[in-house]
Amino acid sequence: MKLLRTTLAALCMSSSLAATAATPQPAVVTLKVHHFMPHDSVTQREFLQPWADKISRESAGRIRFHFFPAMQLGGKPSQLVDQVRDGTADIVWALPGYTSGRFPLTSAFELPFMNRSAEASSQAMWDFLQAHGQKEYQGIQLLATHLTDSVLLHTRKQPIRSMADFAGLRLRTANPVQSRLIALFGGQPQAMPINPVPAALARGLLDGAAVPWDVVTSVKLQERVKYHTEMAEGMPKLMHAALVVAMNKARYDSLPDDLRQIIDANSGRALSARAGRLWDTGVVETGRQRARERNNEIHFLAAEEQQRWMDAARSLDGDWVSEVESKGYANGAGLLREACQLVTKYSGQAAR
Template sequence: MTYLNKLLGAAALLGITAFPATAETLRFSSFEPPVAHVTKEILTPWAEDVSAASNGELTIQMFPGGSLGRNPAQQLQMVEDGVADIAWVIPGYSPGRFQESTVAELPFLIPSSTVGSPAMWKMYEDGHFKGDFNKLKMLGIFVSYPNSIASTAPVEAPEDMKGMNVRAPGPTMLSAVEALGAVPVGGITGPTVAESISRGLIGATFTQWGAIETFRMGDVISHFNTAPLGATPMLVVMNRAKYDSLSDEAKAAIDKFSGAAFSERFGKSFDDNIAEARDELLAQGNITVSEPDEAQTQAWRDAVAIATEQWIEQNENGQAIYDAFTTAIEEEAARVN
C-alpha cells in the first residue's frame, strides 16, 4: 500500500475528506463606494447569503468602488469579458442593449422601487424582456425610486426648464427632458454628476434622494421638485458560461436568493434608504423642496406625455409591453398595499 493510500484510508476511518474541494470564488463588481447603500446594504448581504447557502461550494467576493473597473458604463462589458463574474449594471449606460426595460423610465409610471422592482422581474419572467436579457444570467431586475428634478435654480413648472441643460440617467428619460423644452445631456454617470453641475455643464439632473446622498450632489444643488419623471432600470447580471460551469449546489444557492426574491429585497431596502437620505439631506437646510399640487402635477403630466407616446411608437410591441407593465405595477401595488 502506498503512502497516499494509507493517508486516504486513515481519513476514511476518521470520517473526513483528505483533500477538501476549494470553494469557487466569484467576483462581484460594483461601481459604488463600499459604504454606499446599494452596495453595503443590498449587494454585499446578498453575496454573503448566497455564499453561506452553498455549503462551501461558493464564495462571492465583492469588488466595490470600481476596483475592477471604475466607469459604471463598463460593468456590463466586464461581465461579458469575464473580468467580473457578476456586476450591478445600469442599462441606461448601454443604450439599446436592454431596450424593453426602458419602459420603466417613462414618467408617472413607477410609484416606488418596492412596487416597481418585482413588476420588472415579472415582465422578464413572462417573456416581455428579451434580446440581451437572454444572453446573460439574470440574477435581479430592479428599478429605482422615481427620479425627480434636482437643480441649481428653482423649478416650479415645466416652463421653468426651457433652455436648461439637464442630465438624465437613461435614453427614455432624456426624451422627457426634451419634451420639457430643456436641453437633454447624456453620457454623464452618477459619480460625475456633482462635478458636471459645479462646472456649469448642466443645471439640473433627473435623480432621487439616495443618489444625491451617495454621489454628494447635495453640495451643488439647491432645489428639488418631486414630480415623478421616470425610474432608473437596474440589473444584477452574471456571466452565463460561468454560471453554467458551477456545481448544482452552487447554482441552487444563487437561484435561492435571485429572481423575484432579490427584486423584493432590493425594492424595500432602496425605498427605506430614500426616506432616510431625504430626511438627512433636508435636515442640513440647503435644499428647497417643491411638491407640485394637483394642478401643477397635471401640467407636468401633460408636458411629458409625448415621451410615453414616442416610446410606444418607437419600440417593437411597445403598446403590449407598456400595457403589460402597467398591469404588473397595479397588481404588485395591490399586493404590497
C-alpha cells in the same frame, strides 16, 4: 509494552490523517462582483453585501464574493453589461439605460409616471423580462431587476415648480427616456454617468441633475445644489432608473447543482422586491435629511401642475412603442400594456 502501545497509536493517527487528506474537499468558488457606486453606498452596504453574505453562509463558505466597487475592474458604467457577458466580471450591478437603444424592453419601466412604488414595479419588471427579455440579456443569467427610488430634480440656483422653469436648464440625465422628457419640458439634457456630476455642477457646466435621493447621498450632491423638487404626494413618481443584478451565464452554468440552487433561492422576484423596498423607504428619508442638514429647500410639485406634466409626457409612450418595434419586437403597444398591467398587479393601483 508501553512502546508497542505508543507505536500503534501513532500508526492509527497517521492512517486517520492520511484518510482525511485523501478525502477531496469541496471546491471554493470566488465570484467577482463589479459595480459603479462607491463601496460605502447603499448599493453595496445594504443590498449587495448582505445578499452575498447570506449566500456565503448558506453554502458553508463554498461561495465567496470579491467586490470591485467604483469600476475598479476598469471600463465605464455603460460597459458593465458587456463585462459580465464576456466574463470580465462574474456578477454586475448595472444600469442598462446607460447604453442607448440596447435595452428597449427594460426601459419600459423608466417611462415617466409609470410607477408609484419601486418594490411593486421591481417585481413587475422581473416578470416582464423573464417573459420577454431573452434577447436583451443573451448570455446572461438575471439574478434581480429593480428600480431605484424615484428620480427627482435637483438644481443650483432656482427651484422647479412648473414646466416653464425648465427653460434653458442644463440637467444631467442617466438614460434616453430621461433625456427625452427633459427636452420635452424645455430643458437641455446632458447625458452622463453620475461620478462627474458633482464636479460639473461646481464648475457651472450643469444647472442641475435628475437623480434619485440614493445617488444624492452617495456622491454628496446635496453640497452642490440648493433646491430639490419631488412629485405631489400620492401621485405617480416622475421616473425611475432600472437596474439589474446579472451573472455570466456560462459561469452560472458551471457551478455545481447545489450551489446554483442556493443562488436561485436568494435571487429572482423576491430579491427584486427586497431591493425595491430598500430604495422605497430608508433611502428617501436619508436623502431628505442630508438635504435639510445643508438648509436646502425641498419642494413638492402641486398636483395640478403634475397633471400637466403627465399629460405632456404621454407622447413618450408612442416613442417607446416605435423604438421597440424598430428593434424587431411585434406589437409594442401590447408589450407596454402588459408592463402596465404587471405594475398594477403588484402595486394594487393603476399604472399611469
